[in-house]
Amino acid sequence: MELRFLNNSYEKTSLLRFFDPNPLRCFSLEQIASKSGLSYETIVNAIAQLNQEGIRILYRPENGYFYEPRETILHPDKITLHLFTRWWGRRVITVDQISSTIDLAKTLAIDPERHGTVCIANAQSKGRGRYGNAWASPQGKDILLTFLIVHEGWDIPVSLLSLYTVVSVVRVLDTAYGLPVAIKWPNDIVAEGRKLGGVLVERDESSNSFLISLGLNVHSRPCDWPREIRDVGVSLSMLKEDHWERDYLIAQCGATWETQWETLMQDKGETVRDYWNRYSTTLGKTVSFLYRGRQLSGFTKTIDQEGRLLLLTDEGRDLALLPEEVRSLRILE
């Protein structure tokens, strides 16, 4: 398999901005130039580059250039095409396969322009969830991404940022697609009691950045997954027969993530907690979990300002759980 590492560019996105909504329609070089403001040479070069990268823009001598869409391509310019964000996705990189998008993001953490950079993979060989749990990912079917943000102001706890990200994705799936999605503390997106996706937030101290990762099952099916998770996983296409477009979905998640950022900064997470409570499957339930190596159970009460889960254990003790302290949380009733 040819390994491609693609970067978005202003020129290529500008071209796709009018080719993409009009598949198979022809445009002359003159028309493209007048609408995009690019020179003939730039246009021809950008079209050649897009063709090399798997986006087919063909030429008919009598009519001009036209775009022939192919569904499976996940191309950075097709993502930026949909974006109206100010900094999320200012740079988008896609790769066919990589050990993990987190590894790629880490190598970019030294870049002064890293803020808003999004790394997307078509497949991961060593994708991971919390505690290095494996995250299965077949080629070209799901969403696997990590984005980098720099935060120099308020010191936001990783656990709150994790809730914030989960809430953003769940709101997209609920309000734009009407899916019955819910959140299982701390970072799981679930539907019909099965796992649809997850979020992982890491803090990179050396670069003062957060690495925020999202895994979301889109087109994959149980036969694509390891045997042990076939019964507990679910994908968007299993939930709803729809023409799921990964590039548009990524843009929606990114845009929703960015647009709530100021609210998060202003209200210190109050709105996020409201949403979280609305979508949570975890609150008011008896749960069992491993806490610092001990098997415990208790009744969940609420989440606090930092995104910690507050509960009353069966031994009558109040506990504030951090995501990293808890493993194998199971809802009993």
Place this chain on the structure above:
Amino acid sequence: MDFEFIERVVRLVEEAEIAELELESGDDLRLVVKKSGSYIAAPAMYTQTIPSGYPPPSYPVAAPPAAAKEEAVDASIHVIRAPMVGTFYRAPAPDAPSFVETGAAVQDNTVVCILEAMKVMNEIKAGISGKVLEILVENGQPVEYGQPLFKIKKN
């Protein structure tokens, strides 16, 4: 569809700035007229494309556009601004009553409107307690980042 009609259509295509015309009449008649060596007119939608994320502003995020002078002068008035690009809706559904009307009392967490962006509905809260003085945007209108939506008289 008679011969004269077809002739008229062909002439129309020749003269007009279109490259191809397709006509269907009844169940089994279909007429396609193509003009060779011409370009299809660019669709009008170009003028409506959503502003691009480029060029990205330098971090930290640029402040919303400066408030108009008269807004800044009166400290008792708070302006709720659009935190995103989107479409402004005053009600949760087309047939539902508006979240707030002029004169309504609002609290910090009162939802005042919805901004729809990329099919995602975002509830916008007042963020302050007071009274709605003025609603500055019509229902269903697109709004820009930082655009004033409501004027609130602070309590």
